[in-house]
Amino acid sequence: FIAKDLITVVPLLAAVLWLWGFTAQRQLVIKIAIALAVSLFVSWTMGHLFPHDRPFVENIGYNFLHHAADDSFPSDHGTVIFTFALAFLCWHRL
Structure with a gap:
């Protein structure tokens, strides 16, 4: 659950703030x-300037969850969570 679905908290919280917020x-x-x-x-720009494959693409380690073979750096989930957290x-001040 945490690895795949926890990111859905971000749009849910944004929707709650939009619908019932001041x-x-x-x-x-x-x-x-x-x-x-x-x-x-x-x-996205950094990912294209500095491509970095995921380890399982290069046959290093094991892929525990099905994942697309796209770039691992920078992480889209990390970008969304850190942006959302810093905004809160x-x-x-904003």
Whole structure:
């Protein structure tokens, strides 16, 4: 569950804040969406500039979960979680 489905917490929390939040929280959701778009674009660009295969693509280690053979760096899940977490940590400054 944690490895595959925990990332769904991010859009669920954003939807809850948008539907039942105050105006300031709705503005936060818009700012988070913009920050996510920018950070994922930077992540995508870095992935193309510095390609890094996943270990199982090079027959190193074992693949415990089915995963696409795309680049492992930078991680899309990591990018989304860190952007979302930093937005919440700094939400009063945004």
